[in-house]
Amino acid sequence: MFPRSTIAVRTLPTLPPWLAHTLRAQRGPVPWSAVVRGALAAGPLLLTAVLVGHTSLGVVAAIAAMLAGINDRPGSRRTAVRRLGAPALAGAAGVLVGTYAGDHAGAVVLTLVLTALGLLAGGMSAIGPVASGGGTQLLVAAAIGAGMPLPDSGWARALAFLAGAGWLIVLRLALPTPGAPAGDFRFDGERAAVAAVYEAVASLLDAAGTEHATARRAALTAALDQAQDALAGPRLRRYASSAAERRLHAQYAAALPLAEAATALAWAGEPLDGRAAEGPRRLAAAVRESAATGPLPAPARSAPALRALDDALLQAAHAFDQDGGSDLHTRRRSARDLLRTAFGAGGREYGLRVALCFGASAAIAQALHHSHWYGQHTHWYWLPATAVFLVKPDLGPLVSRVLCRAAGTVLGALLFAGFAAVLPHPQGLVALVAVCGALIPVSTRHFAAQTAVVTLLVLSLVMVVGEPQASVGRIGETLLACALVLIVGHLPMPGERGGHVRARLASAAGAAHAYLEHVLDGPDGSGDRAARWTLRRDAYRALSEARAAIALSAAELPALARHTEGTDEVAALLERLVDTVTAAAVHLDDTGRLDHRHSDRLTELLGELAVHRERVGLPTGVTGLAVAV
Numbered sequence: 001m002f003p004r005s006t007i008a009v010r011t012l013p014t015l016p017p018w019l020a021h022t023l024r025a026q027r028g029p030v031p032w033s034a035v036v037r038g039a040l041a042a043g044p045l046l047l048t049a050v051l052v053g054h055t056s057l058g059v060v061a062a063i064a065a066m067l068a069g070i071n072d073r074p075g076s077r078r079t080a081v082r083r084l085g086a087p088a089l090a091g092a093a094g095v096l097v098g099t100y101a102g103d104h105a106g107a108v109v110l111t112l113v114l115t116a117l118g119l120l121a122g123g124m125s126a127i128g129p130v131a132s133g134g135g136t137q138l139l140v141a142a143a144i145g146a147g148m149p150l151p152d153s154g155w156a157r158a159l160a161f162l163a164g165a166g167w168l169i170v171l172r173l174a175l176p177t178p179g180a181p182a183g184d185f186r187f188d189g190e191r192a193a194v195a196a197v198y199e200a201v202a203s204l205l206d207a208a209g210t211e212h213a214t215a216r217r218a219a220l221t222a223a224l225d226q227a228q229d230a231l232a233g234p235r236l237r238r239y240a241s242s243a244a245e246r247r248l249h250a251q252y253a254a255a256l257p258l259a260e261a262a263t264a265l266a267w268a269g270e271p272l273d274g275r276a277a278e279g280p281r282r283l284a285a286a287v288r289e290s291a292a293t294g295p296l297p298a299p300a301r302s303a304p305a306l307r308a309l310d311d312a313l314l315q316a317a318h319a320f321d322q323d324g325g326s327d328l329h330t331r332r333r334s335a336r337d338l339l340r341t342a343f344g345a346g347g348r349e350y351g352l353r354v355a356l357c358f359g360a361s362a363a364i365a366q367a368l369h370h371s372h373w374y375g376q377h378t379h380w381y382w383l384p385a386t387a388v389f390l391v392k393p394d395l396g397p398l399v400s401r402v403l404c405r406a407a408g409t410v411l412g413a414l415l416f417a418g419f420a421a422v423l424p425h426p427q428g429l430v431a432l433v434a435v436c437g438a439l440i441p442v443s444t445r446h447f448a449a450q451t452a453v454v455t456l457l458v459l460s461l462v463m464v465v466g467e468p469q470a471s472v473g474r475i476g477e478t479l480l481a482c483a484l485v486l487i488v489g490h491l492p493m494p495g496e497r498g499g500h501v502r503a504r505l506a507s508a509a510g511a512a513h514a515y516l517e518h519v520l521d522g523p524d525g526s527g528d529r530a531a532r533w534t535l536r537r538d539a540y541r542a543l544s545e546a547r548a549a550i551a552l553s554a555a556e557l558p559a560l561a562r563h564t565e566g567t568d569e570v571a572a573l574l575e576r577l578v579d580t581v582t583a584a585a586v587h588l589d590d591t592g593r594l595d596h597r598h599s600d601r602l603t604e605l606l607g608e609l610a611v612h613r614e615r616v617g618l619p620t621g622v623t624g625l626a627v628a629v
Contacts, residue, residue, distance in 0.1 A: 034441035043434020061164030076189030088165030091137030098145025099154030115359030122354030147381025209271035304590035346503030408451025
């Protein structure tokens with residue numbers, strides 16, 4: 001089994017998790033291709049609109065390009081179409097609904113409409129990252145459509161919104177990516193993702209028998225998730241349509257038995273000869289360079305998992321020479337599954353919280369607006385739009401989001417006040433929009449930096465349409481939204497707190513149960529291998545999502561973090577269970593039966609899960625297989 005790492009004794013005081021998260025920033029090389037796309041998106045769109053006399057529509061298009069730029073992360077082109085396009089469609093719908101509600105409904109009805117949208121978008125956001133991005137854009141666009149004083153109709157604004165996001169998608173598809181192989185323009189992100197899987201397999205084999213094995217197995221899961229997403233994005237045809245794409249699919253599928261054998265070897269806890277990792281590394285190089293594999297060093301065949309590794313290397317070498325497509329071993333969730341997630345415990349809790357924050361912020365903004373607290377300004381939509389970003393757990397723990405949003409807004413507003421005093425109008429403001437668009441891909445590494453850049457860009461757009469400088473109002477409304485979200489975030493809600501974490505953990509437990517049941521009930525002790533690999537991928541992906549949700553919850557203030565205490569222990573138990581099932585499946589392939597080491601470990605883990613089931617709300621089916629083992 002994976003060795004348990006020792007716990008180092010800390011002699012220096014550590015920052016509390018909520019503060020450590022606030023100060024943490026992502027690292028990595030500058031995404032120059034995304035910077036170029038950002039520079040060519042919002043600024044040129046706005047400039048074109050100004051030149052043709054449709055400035056207001058250009059502002060809407062620039063806002064859409066900005067929101068799409070926030071979602072423009074590294075990955076394959078096919079993945080980018082879904083990641084950018086789906087939220088853009090939701091945003092266009094939000095603009096349409098918000099515009100007509102703002103034009104024809106009074107303050108009370110408008111607030112109720114926005115609250116209902118908040119409930120819908122919050123439930124949607126529990127489905128996954130793309131749906132969450134769609135929920136964010138739906139609400140932000142609805143607030144802007146209802147509150148931004150523009151002369152255009154709702155349909156014109158919605159089409160302009162789609163055009164702005166669509167332009168960035170066109171840039172993502174058309175512009176070359178640095179480092180992509182010559183003549184292989186379409187498969188930049190896909191090829192790199194598949195190569196990363198083979199590298200992760202090699203790293204796990206290197207770490208077998210060491211304290212780093214658990215972390216390397218988690219890295220392998222992340223690499224498989226990324227490659228699966230990159231290859232399974234939207235396409236015009238159901239199956240891969242070119243020989244190059246079919247070969248890439250086959251290379252990904254060939255990595256699955258290698259990953260399974262490597263996991264079994266790491267579970268055994270015995271160090272391996274360096275020769276074992278050499279083959280996967282050569283396969284990674286072959287994927288990156290789109291070249292032949294050449295001779296692969298064969299590992300010793302002294303144990304079932306080593307024999308499985310050798311067989312998987314032979315199969316991979318054969319797959320690399322073929323053009324036939326292969327199954328990606330992924331299952332699409334049905335509409336029923338999506339609805340169950342959106343209206344389940346996690347979706348309900350999140351939806352209620354988003355609806356309360358968005359509705360309350362819209363009501364407060366309407367009250368301030370109609371009481372003429374704004375003076376000559378009509379920026380009431382800023383308050384609910386800010387609350388949307390603050391209530392989104394995707395962007396970090398609650399207090400971290402609030403601190404970063406407040407600091408970023410103050411910095412951005414002060415910078416804009418200085419720029420607005422010296423830049424010519426509107427030329428200088430258009431240039432500032434283009435610069436901010438280029439900075440967005442870099443600023444996404446820290447929420448405060450992203451907030452500062454977005455504040456600069458939005459304030460520039462507001463002045464371009466003829467409204468006066470509004471830095472002070474932006475700061476005031478942001479601080480008000482921060483206070484509102486902090487209050488709502490700590491209010492008791494119907495049902496049990498931590499519903500999103502528990503829903504993710506229950507999903508992971510159910511996937512682990514299905515995987516274990518398949519391995520134990522298969523006709524030869526391991527069942528159909530293709531189905532087994534699909535179930536294994538489902539189990540590890542669900543565990544990865546549960547781990548991410550648990551880590552986010554643990555970084556909240558103690559008053560919130562206590563509601564999910566103990567869930568990390570259950571996730572670790574489930575991970576050890578899935579690792580053990582994987583090792584057992586490899587052993588069953590070789591011998592046709594379980595040995596005492598696997599069966600005893602499975603029984604022990606199932607017993608521990610039974611103890612924790614009631615504490616965190618695991619489904620009973622996960623612990624019901626102890627007798628079968």
